[in-house]
Amino acid sequence: MTNRIGLLGGSFNPAHGGHRRITQFTIKALGLKQAWWLVSPGNPLKLGDDMGSLPARLHSAKAFARRSRIVPTAIELELNTRYTAETLIKLKRRYPKREFIWLMGADNLAQFHLWKDWRRIARTMPIAVIARPGYNGDAMTSPAMAWLRRYRVSAASFRERGQWSAPALVFLRFDPDPRSATAIRRANSDWASDYSKAPPRDRLTFRRIQSREDA
Numbered sequence: 001m002t003n004r005i006g007l008l009g010g011s012f013n014p015a016h017g018g019h020r021r022i023t024q025f026t027i028k029a030l031g032l033k034q035a036w037w038l039v040s041p042g043n044p045l046k047l048g049d050d051m052g053s054l055p056a057r058l059h060s061a062k063a064f065a066r067r068s069r070i071v072p073t074a075i076e077l078e079l080n081t082r083y084t085a086e087t088l089i090k091l092k093r094r095y096p097k098r099e100f101i102w103l104m105g106a107d108n109l110a111q112f113h114l115w116k117d118w119r120r121i122a123r124t125m126p127i128a129v130i131a132r133p134g135y136n137g138d139a140m141t142s143p144a145m146a147w148l149r150r151y152r153v154s155a156a157s158f159r160e161r162g163q164w165s166a167p168a169l170v171f172l173r174f175d176p177d178p179r180s181a182t183a184i185r186r187a188n189s190d191w192a193s194d195y196s197k198a199p200p201r202d203r204l205t206f207r208r209i210q211s212r213e214d215a
Helices: 017-030 053-062 075-079 084-094 105-110 118-124 138-139 145-153 153-160 179-186 191-195
Strands: 004-010 034-039 068-071 099-105 127-130 167-173
Touching: 004 017, 004 084, 017 034, 017 053, 017 068, 017 099, 017 127, 017 153, 017 167, 034 053, 034 075, 053 068, 053 191, 075 084, 084 099, 084 118, 099 105, 105 127, 105 138, 118 145, 145 167, 153 167
Parallel strands: 004 034, 004 099, 034 068, 099 127, 127 167
Antiparallel strands: none
């Protein structure tokens, strides 16, 4: 059994069927054992008043991860990290027997050069980029892609090879999925109330995740 774990970070504000579909596709395409959804306590690039509480966002992620190999977690809260580069390094130290691969959409690759220590991220673990309509052109001409292009490998070779050292970049072609968290929030600005349950338990840390007001 492969020990590869995909890591998909994001605000999941809220999680939805599009997240599930693209993650299950990636698990199969790359031969992953699991994929962990890193539900961010706070994304430095996504600040705003429409951000749901961490418990509500984790609840929504758990709802859409049911009966799958997807594990939603707010482990960054326990790791006490704010930026992705810090999170990935601490995850590798905490789980030395796991082989991680960072997952992101083409929209994130287009702005990857704006992330703190993005080259360090690329050197920490392989990266898989999932095509996203409307962003693929910007992703392919981005400053980060100019640096990463030399490390590109096929999905088939990545899946079949035992281990990959970083940097390594895999592109995955995926059918368009029209669902988005932005559209969900526009249609229902009070979506978080649908997840106003008891504090959710994190499957990795076993902690109950509370909002700052309740902590």
